[in-house]
Amino acid sequence: MTIASEFTVDTLIDARWIIPVEPTHQTLLHHSIAISNGKITAILPTSEAHTKFTAKQHFQLKDHALIPGLINLHTHAAMSLLRGLADDLPLMNWLKDHIWPAESRHASPEFVKDGTLLACAEMIQGGITTFNDMYFFPEAAAEAALASKMRAALGLITIDFPTAYASDADDYLSKGLAMRDRYNGENLLSFCMAPHAPYTVGDETLAKVLTYAEQLELPIHIHLHETLNEIEQSLTQYHQRPIQRLHNLGLLTPSLLAVHAVHLTPQEITLLAKQGCHVAHCPTSNLKLASGIAPVDTMLAKGINIGLGTDGAASNNRLDMFAEMRLAALLAKGSSGKAEILPAYQALEMATLNAAKALGIDALTGSLKPGKAADITAVNLSALSTSPCYDAASHLIYASGREHVSHVWVNGDNLLNEGKLVTLDSQELKAKANYWQGRIKQ
Ligand SMILES: CSC[C@H]1O[C@@H](n2cnc3c(O)ncnc32)[C@H](O)[C@@H]1O
Numbered sequence: 001m002t003i004a005s006e007f008t009v010d011t012l013i014d015a016r017w018i019i020p021v022e023p024t025h026q027t028l029l030h031h032s033i034a035i036s037n038g039k040i041t042a043i044l045p046t047s048e049a050h051t052k053f054t055a056k057q058h059f060q061l062k063d064h065a066l067i068p069g070l071i072n073l074h075t076h077a078a079m080s081l082l083r084g085l086a087d088d089l090p091l092m093n094w095l096k097d098h099i100w101p102a103e104s105r106h107a108s109p110e111f112v113k114d115g116t117l118l119a120c121a122e123m124i125q126g127g128i129t130t131f132n133d134m135y136f137f138p139e140a141a142a143e144a145a146l147a148s149k150m151r152a153a154l155g156l157i158t159i160d161f162p163t164a165y166a167s168d169a170d171d172y173l174s175k176g177l178a179m180r181d182r183y184n185g186e187n188l189l190s191f192c193m194a195p196h197a198p199y200t201v202g203d204e205t206l207a208k209v210l211t212y213a214e215q216l217e218l219p220i221h222i223h224l225h226e227t228l229n230e231i232e233q234s235l236t237q238y239h240q241r242p243i244q245r246l247h248n249l250g251l252l253t254p255s256l257l258a259v260h261a262v263h264l265t266p267q268e269i270t271l272l273a274k275q276g277c278h279v280a281h282c283p284t285s286n287l288k289l290a291s292g293i294a295p296v297d298t299m300l301a302k303g304i305n306i307g308l309g310t311d312g313a314a315s316n317n318r319l320d321m322f323a324e325m326r327l328a329a330l331l332a333k334g335s336s337g338k339a340e341i342l343p344a345y346q347a348l349e350m351a352t353l354n355a356a357k358a359l360g361i362d363a364l365t366g367s368l369k370p371g372k373a374a375d376i377t378a379v380n381l382s383a384l385s386t387s388p389c390y391d392a393a394s395h396l397i398y399a400s401g402r403e404h405v406s407h408v409w410v411n412g413d414n415l416l417n418e419g420k421l422v423t424l425d426s427q428e429l430k431a432k433a434n435y436w437q438g439r440i441k442q
C-alpha cells in the first residue's frame with residue numbers, strides 16, 4: 001500500500017551529510033532539503049522526507065555533503081580575461097605597468113560581459129553561488145550574473161581619475177546609481193558602494209560615497225591597507241594612515257567592508273572591531289602580490305567578522321573558494337603558531353554566513369535554513385582522496401577541492417548538474433576567451 005505524500009515540493013535533495021552552518025557546528029547525517037519557490041522549506045531526516053514529500057525533481061546524493069553555496073566576498077570577475085597577463089609583480093607595478101594599461105585599452109561593456117560570464121562558469125563549477133564584484137561597466141556584470149543565474153553584489157565603482165567607463169567621480173557615481181536603479185528589485189542582485197581604494201579616491205568623493213551609502217543603505221566595499229606602500233603614500237599625502245583617514249571621514253561603520261586588511265596595528269584592529277567593520281580576507285592574492293599576511297588570528301580574537309575572497313583572476317589566478325578556505329586556515333595557524341586557530345568549520349563559516357553578513361544579505365543566504373533561499377553546493381566525498389571520511393567539514397577544507405563539486409543550486413535553480421554547467425555553454429565561453437586573447441595580444 002502506498003501512503004500518499006503530504007506535500008509536493010519543487011525539489012528534494014537527499015545527502016549523506018548536510019552542514020547547515022546555522023545552527024553552528026552541526027553535521028546532519030542522512031538528511032534531505034526540501035525546496036519550493038526557490039526557498040528551503042524543510043531540512044529533515046531522509047526517511048521522513050520520503051514519506052512526507054513528493055518532489056518534482058529528486059536528487060539522491062548518497063556520497064555527498066551539502067553546504068551553503070560559497071560566497072566570493074571580493075572579486076573583479078571580468079578580469080578572468082586578463083588571467084596570466086602579468087604575474088610575479090608587486091601590486092603597484094602590476095597595476096600601473098600592466099593591468100591599468102590593458103584595462104584602458106580593452107575594458108568595455110562587451111569585455112565585462114564576456115569576462116564575467118567566463119568567471120561565473122568557473123565560480124559555479126567551484127561551488128560559488130554569490131560573488132561580490134567591483135569592476136567597470138557593472139551593468140554588463142549584472143547581465144552576466146542574470147544570464148548565469150548566480151547571485152551577485154554589484155559595486156557602484158568610484159575612482160577619481162577618468163577611464164573608459166567614466167570621466168570623473170560624479171560620472172562614476174551617477175552611472176553607478178543608474179545601474180542600481182535599473183536592477184533594484186532583481187531577486188538575485190544586490191549592490192555596494194565601491195570606492196576603489198584610499199589612493200585612488202579623495203576625501204570629497206569618499207564623503208559623497210558615504211552619503212549615498214547611508215541614503216540607500218548599501219555596504220561600502222573598498223581595498224584597504226593592502227600594502228605597506230599604500231600606507232606610506234597616505235602618510236605622505238594625508239599625514240595619516242588610511243584607516244584613520246576613513247575614520248575621520250565617518251566611513252568606519254558596520255557598513256564598511258575592508259578588502260585585504262593586511263597591514264594593521266593592534267589599535268587599528270581594535271578600531272575596526274569597535275566600529276563593527278567587516279573584512280574580506282584574500283589570502284592567495286595577498287601572497288601572490290607579496291602584499292603580506294593578514295593578522296587573521298588577532299582580528300578573530302577581537303571579534304571582527306571576516307569573509308573570504310579570491311580577488312580577480314589576474315592576481316590569484318583562480319576563482320577557487322576551496323583554495324581560499326584551505327589557505328586561510330593554514331596561514332592563520334602558521335602565522336600565529338597556534339594549530340587550533342581557524343578550524344575547518346570556521347573556514348566554512350567565513351566563506352558562507354560571514355560573507356553574507358558583510359553584504360547585508362544574511363536573511364536571504366549564507367546558511368541552510370528553512371525560509372532562506374536555496375543556495376546550495378553539493379560536494380562528492382567518495383573520491384579516494386576523501387575516503388574514509390570521519391568528519392565532512394574537515395574533508396571539505398583540508399582534503400577535497402573544487403574538482404569534487406558536483407551540483408550547485410541558486411535560489412532553487414540547478415546551475416551545475418553532475419559537474420555539468422546548466423545555464424552556461426562552455427564551448428561558447430572558450431570561443432569568447434580565445435577571441436579576447438587575440439585582441440589583447442595585439
Ligand atoms: C575600478 S574597478 C577595480 C579596479 O581594481 C583593480 N584591482 C584588481 N585587483 C586589485 C587589488 O588587489 N588591489 C587594488 N586594485 C585592484 C582592477 O584592475 C580595476 O582597475
Ligand SMILES: [Zn+2]
Nearest residue numbers: 074223311312
Ligand atoms: Zn581587488
